[in-house]
Amino acid sequence: MTRQPVRFYQVGSFAVGNRLLNDEDRTVQSSPNRTNSIDSGHRACQGCGEVLGARYALDAAMRATNGQLVAVNATGCLEVFSTPYPETSWRIAWLHSLFGNAPAVATGVAAAMRVKGKSEVRVVAQAGDGGTVDIGFGCLSGMFERNDDVLFICYDNEGYMNTGVQRSGATPPAARTATTVAAGPEPGNVFGQGKDLPRIAMAHDIPYVATATVADLHDLEQKVERAMEIHGARYLHVLVPCPLGWGSASDETIHIARLAKETGLFPVFAAEHGRVTSVSPIRHRTPVEEYLKLQRRYAHLFGSSPRPDIVARLQEIADENIARYGLVTEEAGESVASEVRT
Amino acid sequence: METPFAITLNAGTSRANHTGSWRTERPLYVDRLPPCNNACPAGEDIQGWLYEAESGNYEAAWRKLVVDNPFPAIMGRICFHPCETACNRVQVDDAVGINAVERFLGDLALEHGWSLPVVTLDTGKRILVVGAGPAGLSAAYHLRRLGHQVRLVDSAEQLGGMMRYGIPAYRLPRVTLDAEIARVVDLGVEVELGHAVLDVEAERRAGNFDAVFLAVGAQIGKRVDIPAGDSSKVIDAVSFLHQVAEGDPPLLGRRVAVYGGGDTALDAARTARRLGATDAVIVYRRNRERMPAHGEELEQALGEGVTMRWLSTVDRFEGGRLVLETMRLNEQGFPEPTGEFEELDADALLLALGQDTDLSLLKTASDVVVNDGVVQVQASMMTGEDGVFAGGDAVPADRTATVAVGHGKRAAHGIDAYVMGTALESVPKHELATFEKLNTWYYSDAPRTERPELERIRRQTNFEEVVGGLTEENALFEARRCLSCGNCFECDNCFGVCPDNAVIKLGPGLRYEFDFDFCKGCGICVKECPCGAITMVPEII
Ligand SMILES: Cc1cc2nc3c(=O)[nH]c(=O)nc-3n(C[C@H](O)[C@H](O)[C@H](O)COP(=O)(O)OP(=O)(O)OC[C@H]3O[C@@H](n4cnc5c(N)ncnc54)[C@H](O)[C@@H]3O)c2cc1C
Ligand SMILES: Cc1ncc(C[n+]2csc(CCOP(=O)(O)OP(=O)(O)O)c2C)c(N)n1
Ligand code: SF4
Ligand code: SF4
Ligand code: SF4
Ligand SMILES: [Mg+2]
Numbered sequence: 001m002t003r004q005p006v007r008f009y010q011v012g013s014f015a016v017g018n019r020l021l022n023d024e025d026r027t028v029q030s031s032p033n034r035t036n037s038i039d040s041g042h043r044a045c046q047g048c049g050e051v052l053g054a055r056y057a058l059d060a061a062m063r064a065t066n067g068q069l070v071a072v073n074a075t076g077c078l079e080v081f082s083t084p085y086p087e088t089s090w091r092i093a094w095l096h097s098l099f100g101n102a103p104a105v106a107t108g109v110a111a112a113m114r115v116k117g118k119s120e121v122r123v124v125a126q127a128g129d130g131g132t133v134d135i136g137f138g139c140l141s142g143m144f145e146r147n148d149d150v151l152f153i154c155y156d157n158e159g160y161m162n163t164g165v166q167r168s169g170a171t172p173p174a175a176r177t178a179t180t181v182a183a184g185p186e187p188g189n190v191f192g193q194g195k196d197l198p199r200i201a202m203a204h205d206i207p208y209v210a211t212a213t214v215a216d217l218h219d220l221e222q223k224v225e226r227a228m229e230i231h232g233a234r235y236l237h238v239l240v241p242c243p244l245g246w247g248s249a250s251d252e253t254i255h256i257a258r259l260a261k262e263t264g265l266f267p268v269f270a271a272e273h274g275r276v277t278s279v280s281p282i283r284h285r286t287p288v289e290e291y292l293k294l295q296r297r298y299a300h301l302f303g304s305s306p307r308p309d310i311v312a313r314l315q316e317i318a319d320e321n322i323a324r325y326g327l328v329t330e331e332a333g334e335s336v337a338s339e340v341r342t
Numbered sequence: 343m344e345t346p347f348a349i350t351l352n353a354g355t356s357r358a359n360h361t362g363s364w365r366t367e368r369p370l371y372v373d374r375l376p377p378c379n380n381a382c383p384a385g386e387d388i389q390g391w392l393y394e395a396e397s398g399n400y401e402a403a404w405r406k407l408v409v410d411n412p413f414p415a416i417m418g419r420i421c422f423h424p425c426e427t428a429c430n431r432v433q434v435d436d437a438v439g440i441n442a443v444e445r446f447l448g449d450l451a452l453e454h455g456w457s458l459p460v461v462t463l464d465t466g467k468r469i470l471v472v473g474a475g476p477a478g479l480s481a482a483y484h485l486r487r488l489g490h491q492v493r494l495v496d497s498a499e500q501l502g503g504m505m506r507y508g509i510p511a512y513r514l515p516r517v518t519l520d521a522e523i524a525r526v527v528d529l530g531v532e533v534e535l536g537h538a539v540l541d542v543e544a545e546r547r548a549g550n551f552d553a554v555f556l557a558v559g560a561q562i563g564k565r566v567d568i569p570a571g572d573s574s575k576v577i578d579a580v581s582f583l584h585q586v587a588e589g590d591p592p593l594l595g596r597r598v599a600v601y602g603g604g605d606t607a608l609d610a611a612r613t614a615r616r617l618g619a620t621d622a623v624i625v626y627r628r629n630r631e632r633m634p635a636h637g638e639e640l641e642q643a644l645g646e647g648v649t650m651r652w653l654s655t656v657d658r659f660e661g662g663r664l665v666l667e668t669m670r671l672n673e674q675g676f677p678e679p680t681g682e683f684e685e686l687d688a689d690a691l692l693l694a695l696g697q698d699t700d701l702s703l704l705k706t707a708s709d710v711v712v713n714d715g716v717v718q719v720q721a722s723m724m725t726g727e728d729g730v731f732a733g734g735d736a737v738p739a740d741r742t743a744t745v746a747v748g749h750g751k752r753a754a755h756g757i758d759a760y761v762m763g764t765a766l767e768s769v770p771k772h773e774l775a776t777f778e779k780l781n782t783w784y785y786s787d788a789p790r791t792e793r794p795e796l797e798r799i800r801r802q803t804n805f806e807e808v809v810g811g812l813t814e815e816n817a818l819f820e821a822r823r824c825l826s827c828g829n830c831f832e833c834d835n836c837f838g839v840c841p842d843n844a845v846i847k848l849g850p851g852l853r854y855e856f857d858f859d860f861c862k863g864c865g866i867c868v869k870e871c872p873c874g875a876i877t878m879v880p881e882i883i
Binding site: 013014015016017018019020026027029030032036039040041042043044046047048049051052055082083086087088089217243249250251252253254255258 | 352353354355356357358359360361364396397783784785786822831832833834835837838839841842843844847849850857859860862863864865866868869870872
């Protein structure tokens with residue numbers, strides 16, 4: 001899909017819908033006929049970002065495939081809160097096997113569909129960051145390397161949330177988790193570890209790799225749609241704030257995701273065949289503090305014995321991302337001076 | 343139960359699990375009062391009519407507007423738009439050009455000949471309105487719409503009050519003024535011109551009126567004692583503008599000084615320029631920051647070659663020469679004499695020092711209380727005298743046409759309650775939609791569109807309108823800059839962002855409702871509503 005040139009419609013393309021736009025130009029989520037792939041009554045926490053990300057992505061995939069979709073799910077919050085016996089929230093064909101094997105199961109489903117001649121049925125696999133960057137990584141790398149026809153979506157809440165907020169290979173430096181306590185000279189998760197899975201995926205030269213957040217629905221839907229136009233291995237990494245694990249207020253979920261992008265800590269981009277093809281520029285450049293302060297997992301960086309040195313190191317990471325992906329365009333650059341609040 | 347191959351379990355839906363029981367707070371849709379509406383002296387539902395205009399429904403927008411104010415084309419030219427000063431968008435980039443859109447709608451209505459709704463009601467009550475300025479005309483309009491018979495009398499030869507005899511044509515073209523007034527008169531207002539009411543009580547009794555609305559304005563230009571030689575021409579600005587409006591301008595000479603710092607001073611100086619004065623100098627005792635005139639008006643005057651003598655008072659005027667005393671501002675900002683004098687050549691001096699009321703028609707209305715030359719009124723605009731109401735410049739308030747229109751409306755409702763023997767209902771105001779209630783992330787960046795201005799050279803010799811109107815495209819753009827403060831504009835955000843699918847979309851124009859079986863009370867919808875139309879309230883247990 002090429003992106004609509006947006007005429008000025010009050011909320012332009014930022015809000016979910018817009019009464020002034022034609023139905024076709026609105027998001028999937030604005031439609032009362034959206035699939036609601038994951039139904040009400042699920043047991044996700046108040047303000048869960050993961051369930052929101054999953055509904056956004058799968059509803060878009062359902063529309064892109066005319067409902068011909070099978071979703072494979074790794075173990076994790078998304079599976080546990082959606083499907084406690086004897087209930088399920090899934091309104092789509094959905095399959096759960098194990099924590100670490102979702103990419104392989106999805107490869108199998110795709111192969112089975114091909115063998116049965118149901119080439120119109122497309123396959124999505126989904127997992128948390130633990131299931132993706134840690135335990136599922138071997139299977140995933142294989143799926144990439146074989147270019148299997150699966151869209152793999154990682155809902156990144158930066159930790160093993162379902163089992164009580166343990167560190168994963170996607171937990172950011174300085175964040176407190178149950179296994180990276182906020183004590184000692186280097187409180188929280190250590191610097192210099194962890195994996196940047198979107199870049200690892202790109203290194204596999206697969207047709208499509210993209211990142212997104214729950215704060216920009218238009219971008220997320222457009223990326224799912226683009227992914228479904230392509231065959232072969234595709235990877236989408238969605239940042240989904242977790243009020244429980246991050247210690248944030250339940251109503252801040254989208255705001256925090258937006259700040260992750262606006263600070264540069266979470267670069268939002270798309271890449272095809274290993275090359276970055278587009279980035280979402282920062283609209284109002286924001287210092288990392290504004291993002292960190294809203295989360296109790298970083299509380300040890302502020303308060304009575306603050307750690308501006310650690311905050312500065314996090315700012316460096318953001319600045320590196322900004323430089324690497326070119327997240328500040330000239331226009332936004334101009335607004336930097338006036339908008340950076342210190 | 344029969345299950346497909348390899349399926350051992352028939353899953354039930356999670357909708358059996360009513361997560362609404364987790365809630366400690368619940369979201370609630372609200373309508374908050376947009377600051378523009380709150381600031382409009384005529385009580386317009388600005389956000390409401392902009393909402394219609396945003397979708398290009400200009401006639402619907404106009405109809406919504408004229409519910410409160412029958413003069414959008416006039417207001418769109420002369421209102422000092424306190425709404426724009428209050429507009430929340432000021433804190434994003436610049437205020438929404440409310441006044442320009444209002445004018446666009448007003449002009450479009452005149453162009454298309456849209457008429458005001460026909461009056462069908464007849465209460466049989468007769469109301470006398472004295473004075474046909476904006477206050478009297480607005481009252482007549484609203485009284486007619488409430489079904490009362492209205493007799494509108496004015497001592498002048500034409501309707502409009504200061505809108506005709508004060509405000510010059512280069513700011514308010516007479517075709518526009520005439521057309522909007524005619525539309526009100528066409529609702530069946532009985533008009534009597536050239537009739538000065540000398541005793542309001544007698545007039546009320548003679549005509550058997552159920553109530554009276556006094557909208558006599560403040561017609562008398564204030565004068566100060568300035569020693570002046572016999573040949574020196576000193577005229578008050580209000581009389582001067584009045585004569586110009588009647589097509590009978592006095593001869594002023596080439597060098598005109600205007601004494602005062604209000605809008606009337608600017609209008610007098612700009613008018614003098616147009617009548618051929620080479621020098622039009624405004625003498626004002628304070629500085630620019632402390633000038634009561636509006637900045638835009640001052641800019642326009644300066645652009646037309648009007649010059650300023652700040653910090654000066656007129657000491658005397660003799661033999662074509664004004665003697666000015668230089669002032670300095672003390673710590674409180676009050677001007678104090680310095681004892682230093684300057685001279686200024688002038689053929690005429692126009693005094694624009696404010697206006698006084700002429701309330702001699704109240705001589706037998708003994709219960710009407712007049713303080714400081716203005717009539718005291720209650721919230722219903724009723725004076726101390728039963729059935730006698732007053733508004734506009736004759737009562738204590740800001741002296742603007744918009745305030746007068748608002749008074750006319752308020753008085754009409756007060757009169758209606760009085761003559762019908764009903765209680766005047768006061769609708770409680772909604773909570774204000776302040777800037778912090780908004781989530782402005784969602785609005786597109788969109789700088790304001792300014793109205794075109796007539797080239798300066800053409801402004802010096804004629805009374806052609808100075809400020810132009812917006813094109814349709816620009817008016818639409820401007821309307822869409824509105825943030826819809828405090829009032830849902832169906833952006834679907836709440837519907838989209840709820841992690842629990844607990845927002846039900848009811849369809850175009852019908853807004854949304856919550857599904858409290860499943861709403862967990864996370865508050866995301868509240869936080870992400872761009873315009874602050876949702877609030878969180880404690881759950882009642
Ligand atoms: C030069 C000038 C420029 C202005 N510019 C602006 C502007 O740009 N924007 C703005 O909002 N306001 C402006 N104003 C102020 C505005 O015009 C007045 O506030 C407004 O007109 C007051 O309305 P009103 O109906 O109370 O009185 P008026 O408009 O003064 O009308 C009163 C009417 O009552 C009639 N009347 C008085 N006594 C009697 C009687 N005894 N019997 C019969 N009839 C009588 C008068 O003839 C007159 O027609 C300006 C005023 C002046 C003087
Ligand atoms: C092989 C195996 N090891 C451990 C677990 C326990 N377990 C279930 S979910 C989970 C963490 C999931 O973390 P992540 O993939 O990031 O998903 P999240 O819950 O954070 O969404 C773990 C450790 C398991 N189910 N299987
Ligand atoms: S943005 Fe719109 S609703 Fe808000 S104050 Fe301005 S004009 Fe009024
Ligand atoms: S977002 Fe949904 S669950 Fe949260 S408060 Fe609003 S309606 Fe309730
Ligand atoms: S989020 Fe949008 S649709 Fe929901 S109440 Fe606010 S303005 Fe209306
Ligand atoms: Mg996780």
